């Protein structure tokens with residue numbers, strides 16, 4: 242039996258825009274009101290998916306959501322026809338309309354936490370959609386995300402789906418952006434690594450002073466319980482609060498891991514040496530040999546890490562056992578970061594190849610290669626049970642590019658969000674997409 246890590250990338254939705262919604266994410270607030278190009282954004286994402294599929298990696302697609310979320314606006318008291326709901330929200334609360342219009346579901350690292358079957362008590366792959374409770378525009382994602390995941394991973398013999406955690410800051414959960422799994426092989430027991438920004442019920446843990454800590458320790462512990470993980474195969478670590486205050490709003494902005502390798506910055510975690518030691522001990526107990534690659538502040542500062550998104554990269558295992566690192570163009574544009582990467586790939590270590598993608602449309606909202614993908618490690622039998630229509634291939638790539646050409650605008654600014662036509666365009670596109678991806682009815686407008 243063989244096993245794989247499949248990456249499911251978020252397809253950028255038709256309302257992609259820059260609304261400055263994510264305090265603590267410096268790219269999001271810094272690019273507020275820049276005019277977006279949803280068509281280019283979707284194509285940049287598709288190009289990454291296709292290139293990685295062509296390079297031999299398992300690649301899938303996660304569908305975007307219905308936006309603006311008229312259902313949410315109705316919950317907030319905006320009534321009338323759909324067009325009237327949008328017009329009233331625009332007039333009385335344009336910031337709320339913008340939040341309900343975000344295409345933020347493209348960052349599927351935040352869609353859910355996923356535990357592979359080799360780690361869970363019942364031997365199934367477990368999914369818990371993230372409540373994304375810290376940001377209103379993201380907190381409305383999880384019900385639809387849950388339905389889409391169930392439509393992709395339907396077979397109950399292999400896949401288990403949990404509801405999101407209680408929607409409260411005490412259980413703030415940002416999904417796989419703060420979760421990494423280490424293993425010797427994808428279908429062998431591994432070590433699940435949960436990184437949190439604060440503890441909600443225990444005041445002894447420090448907190449950042451400036452920006453919010455989105456993930457709590459208690460949320461991570463709840464996920465580990467729900468997924469039936471063994472305590473000896475779980476490691477919790479607190480992110481260094483000072484780095485959160487410098488714009489590291491998720492752990493995947495300061496570290497990335499895959500297989501037995503953790504590529505991380507010197508300032509990633511509190512008590513970093515103890516964290517690395519625990520990872521190493523627990524991985525060795527399940528037959529793996531942990532390798533930490535630590536980038537010193539003197540070579541790449543935390544600020545440079547945030548600007549370049551060096552750590553918001555993907556580490557992908559090649560057939561020869563080495564890793565390829567997938568970075569955004571911004572990493573090449575910062576000389577010291579590019580110099581570090583060149584040195585890294587020539588060091589004789591596990592990462593020996595770098596691949597660069599232009600993801601500028603997503604990057605301007607703080608979303609790099611790693612934000613755009615949700616990882617699901619599966620055996621070949623589990624992979625065979627995935628809805629095949631969501632798996633990337635030449636035909637799907639062509640179909641989705643045509644679909645984008647047909648339905649997407651090439652400019653979207655703040656004023657366009659009030660256009661009732663945008664909702665119709667989005668619904669028409671998504672109705673067609675659910676047929677392409679064979680998802681059934683997953684959106685509020687389809688459920689009635």
Ligand SMILES: N=C(N)NCCC[C@H](NC(=O)CCC(=O)O)C(=O)O
Pocket residue numbers: 258259260261262263266269270343345348350351376379418491493494606607608609611612613
């Ligand atoms: N690091 C990971 N895994 N994900 C990146 C998420 C970016 C997203 N940006 C936004 O939601 C900005 C939307 C706007 O401002 O229009 C966020 O902050 O949640």
